[in-house]
Amino acid sequence: MPFIALPCDECVKIGGDVRSKEEKNMHRWDVTPREALRIQEELRERVLLQNRFKKIGTVAGADVSFFEDEVAAVVAVFDYETLELVDETVVTSSCTFPYIPGLLTFLEGPVLIQAFEKLTHQPDVIIFDGQGIAHPRGIGIATHLGVLLERATIGCAKARLVGEYREPQREKGSLAALTLKSTTVGAVVRTRYGVKPIFVSPGHFMNITSAIEIIMNCCTRYRLPEPIRWAHHRARQCVSHFRKDEKGGFSRMKPKQAVRGLG
DNA sequence: GCGACAG
DNA sequence: ATCTTGTCGC
Numbered sequence A: 001m002p003f004i005a006l007p008c009d010e011c012v013k014i015g016g017d018v019r020s021k022e023e024k025n026m027h028r029w030d031v032t033p034r035e036a037l038r039i040q041e042e043l044r045e046r047v048l049l050q051n052r053f054k055k056i057g058t059v060a061g062a063d064v065s066f067f068e069d070e071v072a073a074v075v076a077v078f079d080y081e082t083l084e085l086v087d088e089t090v091v092t093s094s095c096t097f098p099y100i101p102g103l104l105t106f107l108e109g110p111v112l113i114q115a116f117e118k119l120t121h122q123p124d125v126i127i128f129d130g131q132g133i134a135h136p137r138g139i140g141i142a143t144h145l146g147v148l149l150e151r152a153t154i155g156c157a158k159a160r161l162v163g164e165y166r167e168p169q170r171e172k173g174s175l176a177a178l179t180l181k182s183t184t185v186g187a188v189v190r191t192r193y194g195v196k197p198i199f200v201s202p203g204h205f206m207n208i209t210s211a212i213e214i215i216m217n218c219c220t221r222y223r224l225p226e227p228i229r230w231a232h233h234r235a236r237q238c239v240s241h242f243r244k245d246e247k248g249g250f251s252r253m254k255p256k257q258a259v260r261g262l263g
Numbered sequence B: 001g002c003g004a005c006a007g
Numbered sequence C: 001a002t003c004t005t006g007t008c009g010c
Helices: A021-025 A033-046 A105-117 A141-149 A208-218 A226-248 A255-261
Strands: A011-014 A017-020 A058-067 A070-079 A085-094 A125-128 A152-157 A175-180 A183-189 A198-204
Touching: A017 A021, A021 A105, A021 A141, A033 A105, A033 A141, A058 A105, A058 A226, A070 A105, A070 A226, A085 A105, A085 A226, A105 A141, A125 A141, A125 A208, A141 A152, A141 A198, A152 A208, A183 A208, A198 A208
Parallel strands: A058 A125, A125 A152
Antiparallel strands: A011 A017, A058 A070, A070 A085, A152 A198, A175 A183, A183 A198
């Protein structure tokens, strides 16, 4: 029974039951691609592209790594000024949905939400490895989870999903508008001289200008903002453990090794 | 029907 | 995403 002993600001009472806002907003995840589209259409109406976060004290990076059907999700929280780590959570799980362009949230969302629930320090802003509103239905993973968690989020993708743009200049800080149906949904940002640009778009409780500014402030000496780099790095470490366990396991040992091992 | 297509 | 060593360019 999902009862919470001490009701607080983060909780809401419903007929004697006490549920966190996350639970109250949650929808089903065991859905078909068609049902997933329907959920996105419903949630898009709840998106707010206006800043709704206080003075930024902390920023989090969220990412997921894979090894076959096993996944490891990491959420790492950093001090916005010093970019020092202040909190981090890891959750491993198995895939329940395939990767389908436009439906990434249904693959990574469930495990990421579990990781957020384990945090001790709730960040003021969250950066995701994927799109925000620069999505065919305006609700990429950053936007979707921003609505469910009711938090300010930013989408920071390494590649384009939708939209048109002109290549930004080679200098660090160069920008180009990412346009979809004659509407600017984000920006193509050159975070270092000459490197491949990243695709920044607001998720939720955030406007485009602030999204770009926050991302730039988190980019020190690499192409990706520090929170995302860290989360990605840690998620990969976890996945490497899966590999070792897999190798040492008996059931999935490769034929050549199995034969030798059995004499 | 033919490409495009976050991770 | 992931498999992967050295190597070309700033």
